[in-house]
Amino acid sequence: MSVIQSIRDKAAWIIIGAIALALIAFIVQDALQGGGRGLFSGNSTTLGKVNGTSIDVRDFEQRYKMAEENYRAQNYPVNDQLRSQIRESLWNEFVEDALMTDEYAKLGITISDKEVGDLLYGANPPQMLRQQFTDSTGTYNANMAYQAIRSLKKGSAQYNSFWGEFVPALEKSRQREKFTSLVGKSMYVPKWLLEKTNAENSQRSSISYVNVPYSTIPDSTIKISDEDVREYVDKHKDAYKQENERGLIYVSFDASPNSADSLSVYNSVANQKDALAAANTTSDIQNLMANTSSETPYFDGYVLSSKMQMSNADTLRRLADGQIIGPYQDGPNYTMAKMVSRRQMPDSVKCRHILIKIGDQQGQARTDSAAKKLIDSIETALKGGANFDSMVVKYSDDAGSKDKKGEYEFTSMQFSNLSKEFAEVIFYGNVGDKKIVKVENQSYSGYHYIEVLSQKKFETAFKIAYVSHAIIPSDETINGASGMASQFAGESRDLKSFDDNAAKRKLNKLQADVKESDFMIMGLGESREIIRWAFNDAKRGTVADHAYQVGDKFVVPAVVSVSEKGTMSVEKARPLVEYKVRNEKKAEGIIKKIGTAPTSLEAVAQASGQQILRADSVTFNSTFIPNVGNEMKVLGASFNKEYQTKVSAPIKGEIGVFVIKVDNITAAPNPNFDAKAQQQAIQQQMGAMFGYRAMEIMKKSATIKDNRIKFF
Template sequence: MSVIQSIRDKAAWIIIGAIALALIAFIVQDALQGGGRGLFSGNSTTLGKVNGTSIDLRDFEARYKMAEDNYRNQNYPVNDQLRSQIRESLWNEYVEDALMTDEYAKLGITISDKEVGDILYGDNPPQMLKQQFTDSTGRFNAAAAYQAIRSLKKGTPQYNSFWGEFVPALEKSRQREKFTALVGKSMYVPKWLLEKTNAENSQRAAISYVNVPYSSIPDSSITVSNEDVQDYINKHKDAYQQENGRTLIYVSFDASPTSADSAKIKDDIAKQKDALAAANTTAEIQTVMANSGSETPYFDGYVLSSHMQMGNADTLRKLADGQIIGPYQDGPNFTMAKMIGRRQMPDSVKCRHILIKIGDQQGQARTDSAAKKLIDSIQAAIAGGASFDSMVAKYSDDGGSKEKRGDLNPGEYEFNSLQFSNLSKEFAEVIFYGTPGEKKVVKVENQSYSGYHYIEVLSQKKVETAFKIAYISHAIVPTDETINTASGRASQFAAASRDTKQFDENATKEKLNKLQADVKESDFMIMGLGESREIIRWAFNDAKRGSVAEHAYQVGDKFVVPAVAGVSEKGTMSVEKARPLVEYKVRNEKKADNIVKKIGSASTLEAVAQATGQQVFNNDSISFGSTFIPNVGNELKVLGASFNKDYQSKISGPIKGEIGVFVIKVNNISAVPNPNFDVKAQQQAIQQQMGSMFGYRVMEIMKKSADIKDNRIKFF
């Protein structure tokens, strides 16, 4: 039984979670996308520095390769997006390690061996362990997890992965929890401040006002010069800072499958129909699928009706044995399906077993015949009344099942039908195809071990019809001709466009849609285009403003020719870059000055209205605790002025707001008592909320204040 043995001998469950958790332990995930060229491009091996602490490329790439290999072993699609996520996760971990290691030491934040035990086997174990060692009642079996971890052998990849990556990641995570809790507990909200805030928020104001909207003055009448924009930027520098960036323009040439490409793939699958119809045995079906190049492997097992979630499941269930349908489109594929057979099968089973291995056992060689003789004698002894539990304890080579595990007795296991393909075929067929009470000896041979199982089926649940179906499937992809045509057009465009002027002219001539994107050097994706790391690396490493790529880049089903339309250096934005963000604000400031001149020395709202051609409005429901004024909007300056008692005896001066210039008169200020105000409850709630938020934000604050040099763009 391969799953049981892998828990004991190889601990495959550790590989599944160890590297993934190690990578994300400290991560604020950006979900970026990767790519890259040679691992050691250039002479330097310094990937970056954090406050003078170097991050070595070779160490980084060694850990990256281990992570990628583990994902590949788990059958994850190792594509550019996953590669970028791994690299981004690793980078964040290195940065935070460099920032926090000394801080933890100064604060005395350490993790003892006892704490490690609590992390692994306590009330809140890691999700990966919890999934693997939760019994049928939903309880975590800490004893089984402990035994499995103890079975790891020193020096093996599994041991090194667990104790070298997984556990250190858990320790770092616990250290961060302690740190954020420590910072969070330092937050305090004084009682007087809450009482004052409650009193202010209970206030209500009634006002009369005149609003002269900026839209009443045509934009065309206001000129905004570069000097105006620069002056505004100088007054608000913090709001207009930028990272090192590039503004790209690009055109793309479609290489997606044509209707002719789709028709050819469908026809190729249809040609396999006679061969699939004639195939009856498992070997024959596998041969047909191999010859057809099917991208869907043959599963020589049954799938429960309730687990068939595909769009045409009802049609497939109605097929007669041997009947074939298709080719039909199934998502991005064309598929042809043949009904092999159906049977009744449970969704879950409970069984018990005794395993006798063939080979070296406890320093002695056990032959096939000796193993068979021993399993037969065990079967006879149990049939004669011997205790199953005692036989397990004395003879079974499945060490992971020798002790009681929650509701499971020695030798017992529970499996669901989705685990069928993970079990040894001979073992799975006995427990899922047999009947409760059935006892059987089977021989199993797989990569993990060879041996004999004595199996008893204890119970089965949720029995329903299950189907065995063979699928021949091919992705709908473009032909070489389609790809070459698109690639050729893109190459010709790039060759004819050696600067942005020619780029624009040729795009217009060929009626191509020219798109624009702003990117940073840490980006892996271009919005609207997808995974485009190679284009971004070109823009930062090899290109200058006005440069056009010498060749096209393939991005998904497109060939893309990019050009650098703008270069932004880290620091305060240039006038050109900031103008789209600033121009309307400067224009409104100038409009506000004109409006103030119109108002002049008017001393009543009626006079203001007459001078500006507007009306006097009333608002009786302004709340101090709100940021929104009904029928006005988010005008915080107006809201604040509405509670100024000086404006009860006279009108306010002109207030330059977001949408216009306001003049107000306060008619009344009152208060609405809050009978549910509980100062202690609010104090606790706010301190907890602020502490939690600040505890996690402090890490980002530390990053911003640190001297971080990121050289990743040079390497990948």
Template sequence: MSVIQTIRDKAAWIIIAAIALALIAFIVQDAFQGRGGGMFGGSSDVIGKVNGKKIDAYEFDSRYKAAEQNYQAQNYPVDERLRGQIRESLWNEYVEDAILGNEFEKIGFAEIGKDERGDILYGENPPQMLRQQFTDPKTGAYDAHTAYQTINQLKKNTPQFNSFYGEFLPALEKARMKEKFVSLISNSAYTPKWLVEKMNTENSQVSNISYVNIPYSSVGDSAIRVTDEDVKQYVNENKEAYQQDEARGIEYVMFDAAPTAADSAVSYEAVATVKNEFAAAPEKDVESFLLRNNSELPYYNAYVLGSNMKVSNADSIKQLGDGQVFGPYLDGGNYTIAKMIGRRAIPDTVKVRHILVKIADPQAGQVRTDSAAKFLIDSITTAIRNGASFDSMVVKYSDDMGSKETHGEYTFESNKFGQLSREFAEAAFYGNAGDKKTVKVENSSYSGYHYIEVINQKNIGTAFKVAYLSRPIIASAETVNGASTAAAQFALDSKDKKSFDENAKKKNLNKYPAMDIKPLESGIPGLGDNRELVTWMFRTAKPGQVAERYYQIGDKFIVPVLVAAYEKGNMSVDRARPLVEYKVRNKKKAAEIVKKVGGANTLDGISKAVNQPVLKADSISYASPFVPNVGNEPKLIGAAFCKNFQTAVSTPIVGEIGVFYLKIDNLGAQPNPNFDVKQMQMMMNQQQRMVGMRVIEAMKKSADIKDYRINFF
């Protein structure tokens, strides 16, 4: 027993030691490879660095979530693509803030003070949002006093206060600082008069030359070999022109789980089965019927002008009698039955004016009982009927702040009917011009009593109320399972690029390329969004590696293999070759041409050596990059004005289409009687000042930016 106990005791220590070592290994590995690059590339709370300044991941995430919630509150469809755009915009803001912050400190820019803040909000150029809200409709002037009073009345710790002082005002101050910086750079640019005159003198020059053009095509491509080393050397010599961002490239095979013909038939039958029941449903039950039957299209309980009906089979639907149905018919990816509910005449456009008395508005700090609101709206109505000014009633009593400056007036098109409160919309569109009535609106930001006057109605036509029972054509479980199983088996059988290619050929599957995928893209361009797939490319996969599983994009299951991994810096040889191979080849051809010319030092001698004629070009302009009958040859233009070549043949000029030798026959100038030095100077100064708008992008390029976002998203 004691022996067994001894073994147990020792084994326990061995197990404890093994666990401890595993934990240490895990921690060390996390330090080197953790989020943000580990201890040597940032930490889990650092999403990036700009010139050594850290961008906090938690702060970034907090601001990102606030932005996403703001889009959702405005009913934007927040998908992966929009999320990526939000993150990119926020990242650029952080980078710009870090770069400009350093520059502001260097040049002594002070923070925005109270006086300048007042100028931003109430000066001659107020923010557009304030200008729209506080412009006097009669004079068209900005009412800074009212704006000041309204802003000062914002109560602390309310959503409006926090939004204004926490987001809106800081953004305005930041924009003002940036504007001052750009203006400082722009105003530092200046073109002196002597430079303008010198440029005019040079641009007035003309040259007549004799030349020999030995085209690169005179040397066969087969005689010139461009090696990988040649390409690499060319890229290294021209680094600025051949930089690349981090990117990945894949090939993939695709297994389609789109509905089959059999699936389509099942979907059709499901809709056709309830056709008679839908036709028999009374109007009051139509909405609940569509809900019970899971219609893709909700019931739009309003009339739509015939000219605005943009649905499939609209002409046939308009011919239906009340209560009749049409279908099932194919509408996009759905089978649909249309039921005519009714028809009536409505205007395409209405103009109304109204006064709103809210019942309750906790955000504005205003609470009014229903009876008090009803009493006030009745009093306003009576006053107007007895001759009181509508405009004065609007200014004094209306709780619709957005229409105070427009006398309470709104113009609506009929396609905006569904965006209005039903009671308000029906009063405006279903009544007649000249109608005056009070309606009560509930469950809206405009809840309360509205006194409405219909000023006019235009373009009255026949409108239709139609209910649509619509169901999508859905792939069956058998179809989906078949595609996913085939994709999973392909991934299991394909261990590397070679077996991937063999299996694709064996199964007669097409291979599709997707190249130049950036680290923060939402998915595969042209295919769809799948952020998880992009993450696999950058965090896990090595060139030649096949994904261990499939990725689903829409109704497609794909299995990818990573075929290219490009790191930031000089272009790799395989990526650069299509761009530079012809340039390297022409460079080598130029050397062969020069060798063939040998020691010939006259145009006639060169002409005989290469069997090319001596040509002439007259009136070459210094200001133009083009040579008549030759094309874009800036080096040839430059040599045509080199005085050394008036007495001797030029050295070889390696151009775009060939090698040139020239001799200047005559140099002269053409007068420019319309030249206005002051106007030209002014125009050049304006162009120079554009540099202020480009300087920030130039600063970004020269900044030391470490981007760890791929480890977070």
């Protein structure tokens, strides 16, 4: 019947909640297979190691399977981007578990049974529980949640899912909260440091300066050797770290449907018009949908006019009963629509019910005849004046509504979530109707005694049947693109022939840099097989010996560069550091010209051909100087009191070489400075930030071996 009832019986909310938790939110691609190597490449099942602790691929696969089933069951759009994002979350969760299990034990961070109870039934329950067990007043009904959880049978799949997945995830999340709070509260900012910082930030400086721009020396006069680049990178290794990467080029051959394919699908849909016209019963329409493999399932219900959001809604509303339009293009499909019927229907209803279930109830087997006899006796008692609320409490098997007098409110958008027999009574009947209906679905079988209490916001609703076929490429189109791609791969066995053949065929060569953990190539989509080939089977200069199908394309890739984890090579670093090395060489030339110890700004200006300029109101806590820019070295020198009596030594800046003289340093006191209040605010801010960054710091300090590329 209702969503709440379904929740109680099937515990779908447990799964939804488990997914909703950030620490167990994940989904991985279909099956841990790839490249024809099977599930476990070789004999090893070690997906990775964290400080020597192994992550087993079988555990990873088990979590993946459950997540995929759950996401699909909830009709999530499981696309390539979502797979990639949540797959990474799953890996991070395993890494975090390996890092933190021992740390939590050392720190004594545990979760007691009382805390678990507070998490489930306290003032701040998980969002999923709050949504499912909030009563009509908007208050979380902890007792309702407690009764639903207690009703789970020990050893059942629902019980194991709740106590084996959902609750441990809650505990893990709470442990992390405790850890981050503990780390965050360790932050301390001394009062003297705040006072010193406040005094420094109140300073203002005025300077005179000469800037000799690097642009005064032509780039063509400065030659940068590989040795120059290597020396620079060696001095700044931390800034030029790299992960395992492969540089790819690829060409693609389009296998998307052409005009002939589109026309073929159009005709296929159009040929069903007579059959659709003749289908006048629900069974007839459902059989037609099945026989024609229609993309759009038949919804044997009505949709309110205001809820019809499709682009051609106005046209559909104007159809007479039995009238058909189409085929017309509806997104990726060709569709025909038939107006089956229309009726007046409320947008919201309120009802109350008593459920008597068939089957094992409270340790006793209840037959169909026994359930029917009981519901009939309840109806008789109610007609005789029995109190409905008392009957709900005493007899109803819907634990989710016992505390609400058996009452529910539904909107028309929930129609399809309800048992059909139940929904038709409350939406198609009249206020005051009292009926018994039998319901049989995946959740339960049983009898409902239903009373319709109110119906609101009536409007016209429409029942429409659709025959819809996807516009897909024909075998001829697919084979043609596949054949051309295979021929290209066969003729292009090295990078030179790859380039020559691409130019001869006027194919667009695209580039991509990929890491081991990537599952997508920008512009292509899910491309894991190509990435696995690039890391497992290919070297620099290798061209794939066959084409890979990616969506509606056949792709032939080649590896043009290989970057191993560590410091960047000269070749890769050159584009990033060449201008910096060039500026350093220019700075040396400029300093040689103006001298290493200039006596005055006038002498520097004369030697360099530049003007003496001024900058007023340079603030200590700023990140730039007016009319100069982000020159942090110059900004720092602007508050050096020594330069009030002499000019500075040449300063190698970002845009040129500077020589400055400090004209004046003043202070603008801050009358609103409150050391204690600022101390508290900064400690709170820094504590929260560092508490959450601590995990990332631990990951960087750990020895993590990632073998995912070997498995999937």
